[in-house]
Amino acid sequence: MNQTVAELVERALAGDRRSLSRLLSLVENGYPEGREALRLLYPRSGRAHVVGITGAAGSGKSTLIYALVQEMRRRGRSVGVVAVDPTSPFTQGALLGDRVRMQSLTSDPGVFIRSMASRGALGGLAPATMDVATVLDACGMEVIVIETVGAGQDEVQVMDAAHTVLVVTVPGTGDEVQAIKAGILEIAHILVVNKADLPRADILANQLAEFVNLDKDDGWRVPVVRTVAIRGDGVVELADAIEAHRRHLETAAATEQALRERARRRLMYALFGHLWEEALRLAKEDGRLEEMVAAVARRELDPYTAARRLAERPSSPAR
Numbered sequence: 001m002n003q004t005v006a007e008l009v010e011r012a013l014a015g016d017r018r019s020l021s022r023l024l025s026l027v028e029n030g031y032p033e034g035r036e037a038l039r040l041l042y043p044r045s046g047r048a049h050v051v052g053i054t055g056a057a058g059s060g061k062s063t064l065i066y067a068l069v070q071e072m073r074r075r076g077r078s079v080g081v082v083a084v085d086p087t088s089p090f091t092q093g094a095l096l097g098d099r100v101r102m103q104s105l106t107s108d109p110g111v112f113i114r115s116m117a118s119r120g121a122l123g124g125l126a127p128a129t130m131d132v133a134t135v136l137d138a139c140g141m142e143v144i145v146i147e148t149v150g151a152g153q154d155e156v157q158v159m160d161a162a163h164t165v166l167v168v169t170v171p172g173t174g175d176e177v178q179a180i181k182a183g184i185l186e187i188a189h190i191l192v193v194n195k196a197d198l199p200r201a202d203i204l205a206n207q208l209a210e211f212v213n214l215d216k217d218d219g220w221r222v223p224v225v226r227t228v229a230i231r232g233d234g235v236v237e238l239a240d241a242i243e244a245h246r247r248h249l250e251t252a253a254a255t256e257q258a259l260r261e262r263a264r265r266r267l268m269y270a271l272f273g274h275l276w277e278e279a280l281r282l283a284k285e286d287g288r289l290e291e292m293v294a295a296v297a298r299r300e301l302d303p304y305t306a307a308r309r310l311a312e313r314p315s316s317p318a319r
Contacts, residue, residue, distance in 0.1 A: 005036045012139050013044070017112065020139055024114055027135055028128045038131055041138035048080070048137035049246045052162030054148040054184065059168040060194045061147055064229035064238075069105060071239045072143055078110040080136035082129055083147040085117055112136060127273070130161045130266060159187040160265045164245045166238075168192045169208070171200040185212050188222055190241050196226035196234065218252040220245065275311075283310045 003011075003019075005026075011019035023041075026034035053061050062083070069079050105111045114132055133144050148158050159165055167188035172195075185191065191212065193205045205224050214222040223241050227234035252258075283289040292306040301309075 005033045006040065009037055009040050012135075015140075017109075020112065020135070023135055024132055027131045028116055030128065034131075038134060041135055044138040045134045046137065048133075048141050048144045049164065049242075050133055050137070050144045050146065050162045051242055052146045052148070052158035052165045053168060054156075054158050054165065055168030055192075055194075056170075057149075059170045060229050061168050064168060064192070064194055064227060064235075065145055065147055066105070067227075067229050067232050067235045068239060068242075069111060069145065070232075071235050073108060073110055075239065077142045078140065079112075080133070080141035080144040081105075081111070081113045081147070082132050082136070082144065083113065083115045084129060084149050085115060112141065130269070133161060156184055156187045160262060160269075163249055164189045164242055166190045166192055166242075168194050169204060170195045171198045171204045188212075189216070189220060189245050190238070191222055191224045192238065193224060193226045194229055197228045197231075201226065218248075218258070220248050220252070279311050 008019045008023050012023050023034070023037050026037060028034070053065060055061055065081060065083075069081060072079050106113060114136070116129065116132065129146060133146060136144050146158060146161055165187050167185055167190075169185075169192065171193065185208075191208050193201055193208070195201070196205070205226055208224050212222070214224075216222065225234055225238045225241055227238055229235065249258075280289070283292070288310060292301065292310055295301040296303055296306050
């Protein structure tokens with residue numbers, strides 16, 4: 001029996017995990033029903049503390065999240081995990097490894113894990129990551145952890161999705177000073193030196209404390225926390241730091257401005273997506289897309305002029 005979106009929303013809000021999973025699939029795939037679900041759920045969101053965890057591939061993010069979720073559950077907090085995995089450029093599929101790694105958490109009714117493919121999106125997140133987090137927020141998750149794909153120096157979109165951003169580093173990956181140059185460190189509210197039992201961990205932690213600007217504009221001073229996630233070492237201290245930042249956000253004078261800026265960026269993402277979809281739909285319907293592709297291939301038009309023409313309404317005069 002088919003359920004309406006309103007019925008799915010009602011059941012998900014009542015705690016039905018199957019209905020929640022169906023809603024997330026609708027949202028993640030960009031279906032009209034997913035947009036309707038977001039319209040109904042968005043006013044109920046805004047209560048969860050969203051924690052973004054990013055860092056290079058191999059830094060141990062998934063293991064750290066597993067340990068961190070366990071600690072948050074010991075503290076009585078319900079947790080949603082949104083884990084983004086890279087998409088194959090050939091098959092468009094993804095190995096959703098985080099769900100496999102965290103399998104033992106799925107039987108806990110206070111934990112909900114959603115793995116999703118990046119679908120080629122840049123910035124470390126999938127296109128619908130923020131929407132998925134909104135649904136989990138509205139459905140009562142107190143903490144939402146977003147794990148990015150293995151991120152490079154400029155993949156910083158997680159700062160638009162999360163209230164608290166953890167950047168995970170590891171020693172022994174080469175020149176630590178070079179690592180400190182990474183722009184991604186600038187978005188951190190908490191710096192984590194994971195695998196801190198390895199050689200040079202102390203050197204890396206000291207260099208981060210010395211060379212990275214740890215003072216944020218809102219008065220927060222970024223802590224450097226050392227962990228060995230596979231053993232659970234330092235996880236209590238990390239959870240304490242996350243909680244301290246949450247309390248700081250509640251009292252910081254710049255909180256309202258930060259909320260507005262995050263809302264502005266979220267609106268810009270949505271506007272860009274809507275305009276892109278509409279322009280592409282119209283261009284496909286009237287055949288202009290293939291005409292422009294052919295013109296660019298023949299070097300009759302440059303890609304930017306062709307894109308501008310595709311963005312115009314069919315009735316608009318050509319420039």
